[in-house]
Amino acid sequence: MTNPPSTVTLTVHGIGSPVRPLDPGEDEVWVTVKQFEDVLDAVAGRTDVRLTFDDANASDVEIALPHLMKRGLTGQFFVPAGLLGRPGRLTEENVRELLDAGMTLGSHGWAHCDWRRLSPEQVPDEMTKAAEVLAGFSGTPVTEVSAPFGSYDRHVLRRLREAGATKVYTSDTGRAHPEAWLHARTSLRDTIDRAWIDQVLDGKPSLPRRARNLAARTVKRLRG
Numbered sequence: 210m211t212n213p214p215s216t217v218t219l220t221v222h223g224i225g226s227p228v229r230p231l232d233p234g235e236d237e238v239w240v241t242v243k244q245f246e247d248v249l250d251a252v253a254g255r256t257d258v259r260l261t262f263d264d265a266n267a268s269d270v271e272i273a274l275p276h277l278m279k280r281g282l283t284g285q286f287f288v289p290a291g292l293l294g295r296p297g298r299l300t301e302e303n304v305r306e307l308l309d310a311g312m313t314l315g316s317h318g319w320a321h322c323d324w325r326r327l328s329p330e331q332v333p334d335e336m337t338k339a340a341e342v343l344a345g346f347s348g349t350p351v352t353e354v355s356a357p358f359g360s361y362d363r364h365v366l367r368r369l370r371e372a373g374a375t376k377v378y379t380s381d382t383g384r385a386h387p388e389a390w391l392h393a394r395t396s397l398r399d400t401i402d403r404a405w406i407d408q409v410l411d412g413k414p415s416l417p418r419r420a421r422n423l424a425a426r427t428v429k430r431l432r433g
């Protein structure tokens with residue numbers, strides 16, 4: 210029996226010592242340089258693993274970029290376009306640097322808001338303007354998005370479809386079919402070690418865990 214093709218998409222938020230005050234709980238998704246390097250070493254040469262970076266933290270360019278380039282790896286950077294140039298975040302020049310190095314962009318909305326709680330007035334900025342600003346850097350349409358805080362429901366998904374999103378990345382963990390429109394990712398956390406990396410890249414989650422993940426995703430997709 211062969212398994213259907215599937216990929217693991219990892220999400221990096223911040224690396225090293227944060228250079229801006231973090232939101233409550235945000236430190237749990239920052240990793241050390243050593244943890245990040247261990248992940249890259251495990252990922253190198255794997256065509257079934259993809260790397261994504263959310264939040265446009267300055268560490269994307271200062272730490273991630275040189276380590277990626279050293280290993281010939283690439284990543285997709287999901288930028289909250291309205292936060293460019295803020296303290297501790299990427300600058301416009303940094304975004305060009307990423308593109309010049311062969312990295313790709315995705316949208317992480319405008320101001321890093323929970324998309325389930327948007328007012329109607331916020332929707333165009335979050336789901337259209339953000340992507341347009343990023344397309345201005347890349348010169349090509351930016352149609353892939355990651356949901357801030359991994360937060361979505363059926364209304365969010367409908368709005369994203371209407372805005373032309375071709376792929377929506379979540380934080381639901383687990384493997385995903387490469388073509389899946391709603392695409393699960395797994396976040397690196399401050400507790401990760403080699404055993405965790407091996408488990409995420411090669412381990413099969415237990416049947417009860419897979420059933421739990423599936424149930425949680427179904428609820429999110431349908432809730433309103």
Ligand SMILES: [Zn+2]
Pocket residue numbers: 263264317321356357358
């Ligand atoms: Zn985020």
